Amino acid sequence: MEIDAHTVVPDADFAASWYARAFGAEEESRIPLPGGKVLSVVLRFGRSRVHVASEFPDFGVVSPLTIGGTATVLQINTDDADALWSRALQAGAEIHHELTDQFWGERHGQLTDPFGHRWNIAQHLRDIPAGEIAAAAARMFGAS
DSSP: OOOOOEEEOOOOOHHHHHHHHHOOOEEEEEEGGGGGGGGEEEEEETTTEEEEEEBGGEEEEEEEHHHHOOEEEEEOOOOHHHHHHHHHHHHHHEEEEEEOOOOTTTTEEEETTSOOEEEEEEEEEOOOOHHHHHHHHHTTTTOO
């Protein structure tokens, strides 16, 4: 079993180009529609796939920009978070949370793409015992 993410953007063709520029995504397939619009594009991010669909409000298929936010975050795990972070910012991503070393052992930050989707950029730095992570999280969120 595996899970592929499906996202909705205003224009799947434009988004596919942006994701290639920002994150190095490679196009696997697409479904074109008459008139030049693209129904969806399947992109490969390393070993993972993300289906990127164009927005069709008349069918209830809308992007985070239309609904005013998203409850979902996609995470890219990489060996060089700083390089991918810089690449995405140069392509026009906006910082949601700065890229920093985190208590759970990752270099981690969150970006928002031009289509309203949030992306974590993460790089494993070191293994941290679960008890240490839980204690640090409790301190961070006000419990003792």
